[in-house]
Every structure is written in structure tokens, then in C-alpha cells.
Amino acid sequence: MQHYFLNRTLTPGDQIGLPAEISHHLDRVLRSQVGDEVELVSSQQVVFKAQIDRIADRTVFVSIIEKLAVNVELPVSVTVVSGLSKRNKPELIVQKATEMGASKLIFVPMAWSVVKWAQKSDKKIKRLQEVALSAAEQSHRNVVPTVQYLDNLAALFNDPFDLKLVAYEESAKAGEAANLVKLVAGSQPGASIVAVFGPEGGISPTEIDQLSQNGFIPMGLGPRIMRTETAPLYFLAACSVLTELAGKLNKPANHDKI
Incomplete structure (x- = not known):
């Protein structure tokens, strides 16, 4: 699953358009499809699962599904x-x-x-x-x-x-x-x-x-x-x-x- 960082807060249920660079990578490079899932990291360093809803005007739109209890950082x-x-x-x-x-x-x-x-x-x-x-x-x-x-x-x-x-x-x-x-x-x-x-x-x-x-x-x-x-x-x-x-x-x- 692809993993991206966003400079914004996220909440389950949000529907958002992804930034141009991330949209380009998902759409043009990876050829992602509606229904594919990605991981998004909020500005609070919290990981969320999201699903692609649609791709329009070179922008990938996703729905935030859930917060993931993931922390891979060193303890120091x-x-x-x-x-x-x-x-x-x-x-x-x-x-x-x-x-x-x-x-x-x-x-x-x-x-x-x-x-x-x-x-x-x-x-x-x-x-x-x-x-x-x-x-x-x-x-x-x-x-x-x-x-x-x-x-x-x-x-x-x-x-x-x-x-x-x-x-x-x-x-x-x-x-x-x-x-x-x-x-x-x-x-x-x-x-x-x-x-x-x-x-x-x-x-x-x-x-x-x-x-x-x-x-x-x-x-x-x-x-x-x-x-x-x-x-x-x-x-x-x-x-x-x-x-x-x-x-x-x-x-x-x-x-x-x-």
C-alpha cells in the first residue's frame, strides 16, 4: 500500500483531493484505480487508511476510512x-x-x-x-x-x-x-x-x-x-x-x- 504525507489534519469520513504531486504519482505513475487503498499521514503524524473515490482533472479524490494504530518510530x-x-x-x-x-x-x-x-x-x-x-x-x-x-x-x-x-x-x-x-x-x-x-x-x-x-x-x-x-x-x-x-x-x- 502506498504511503504519503499530508500537511493537514485528517478525520475518518473526510473526503479530500490529494495534492498535485501525490495525485500525479498515483494516477500517472502507478495507474491506480477507484477502490484502491492508500495510507496517508496527517500533520499530527497519525496514519490513516484511505480509499480512492474518483480521479478527475488530474486530481485523485479519496475518502478517509479509519485511523491506523501504527507507530514505526524508534523509541528514542x-x-x-x-x-x-x-x-x-x-x-x-x-x-x-x-x-x-x-x-x-x-x-x-x-x-x-x-x-x-x-x-x-x-x-x-x-x-x-x-x-x-x-x-x-x-x-x-x-x-x-x-x-x-x-x-x-x-x-x-x-x-x-x-x-x-x-x-x-x-x-x-x-x-x-x-x-x-x-x-x-x-x-x-x-x-x-x-x-x-x-x-x-x-x-x-x-x-x-x-x-x-x-x-x-x-x-x-x-x-x-x-x-x-x-x-x-x-x-x-x-x-x-x-x-x-x-x-x-x-x-x-x-x-x-x-
Whole structure:
């Protein structure tokens, strides 16, 4: 079932016309028919089932059938901060991090970043926000992550995150293996977590000092050194396992008898 986000409230029984872009996708791309069902997410992040009533003047009209008790979001709010990286790596990070549950993605120039966005940042963020929307629809999220650009790391320091982490290659080389598991697993539902990841060249010692002085805890991501686009995804996978899957280990499975 297709999944779309609307910037409006929804109520069962409503009959509405869908926005032009969604109508075009349903009608012209998917060749949807009257009677087909879709999922619509309201501006309150609530998912509803809807049915296509008619298609007229390039607009798809639907009836809202019912509210769905669906929430696929991580129990913690995770912000990923990435140093600027080359080519299409930011798009890959946004797409996959959205699928894996990130709440927000921030891109920032760092000392060892090769590329500079400068005057292109608005255009870059607009494109990345479109990538986030598409990935959120594909993965049936309740929320479209926000994508943001900051001029420097210091702009992070005033945000009141509950847990602040930085993935540091030297920590991994030194065998640090406890902080990721201990700190993320100990986070309460609803907690806000931010994790900083360097560009291709890594994070400079000066930046590590700056982050550490502002409450960021260095963490290793296992014994292997990962690419700049891989490390945030490893971290998000760990967040999923530690905060939403581990608690289900001791619950009895509901298997049908054969």
C-alpha cells in the first residue's frame, strides 16, 4: 500500500483531493484505480487508511476510512551529524538513515572535509529533504526527518540533547567498546540522542577536544574502520537493537501451531 504525507489534519469520513504531486504519482505513475487503498499521514503524524473515490482533472479524490494504530518510530529521537562528504554520499546517508529511523540529519563542514557547500547549501538541503521524504514514504515512517545545514560544530552546543556522542576512530583503535552499548541501552524512551560522524578524512584532534569540552562522549563502533557513509548507519542499527529489539528478547513469540 502506498504511503504519503499530508500537511493537514485528517478525520475518518473526510473526503479530500490529494495534492498535485501525490495525485500525479498515483494516477500517472502507478495507474491506480477507484477502490484502491492508500495510507496517508496527517500533520499530527497519525496514519490513516484511505480509499480512492474518483480521479478527475488530474486530481485523485479519496475518502478517509479509519485511523491506523501504527507507530514505526524508534523509541528514542536520534540526530545524526555528518561532516560534509564527497559526491552522492550525503544523499545515501539521508536515504538510509531515514529508513533506519533517524529523526534529524545535520550536515556541517569540518576541518578535514574535502568539499565545501558554501553558497550551495540551500540547494543541497532542499534536495536532501526531498530524499528524506521519499525514503520516509518508502519505509512507512510516521515522521519525515528534518535535514539541516550548520556553518560549524559550535552551533550544536546549545541544543539540550539527553545524550551526546561522537564516533572517533582513535577510540575504536584503542579498543573502546563500552560507551555505545552502555549509554544507548541506558537511554529512556523519548530521550534525545545526537551522534557526530566525521567526513572522509575523519575528525581532527582539535574538533574532538572541542566536542569533549561540550559534553560529547567518544565512542568506538567496533574494531573495523568504517567509511563516512557507513558509520551513521551502523550506529542507527545499534540504536534499533539496543532500544527497541532487545526488550522483546524475553517476550514469548506468538507462533501459530502447525
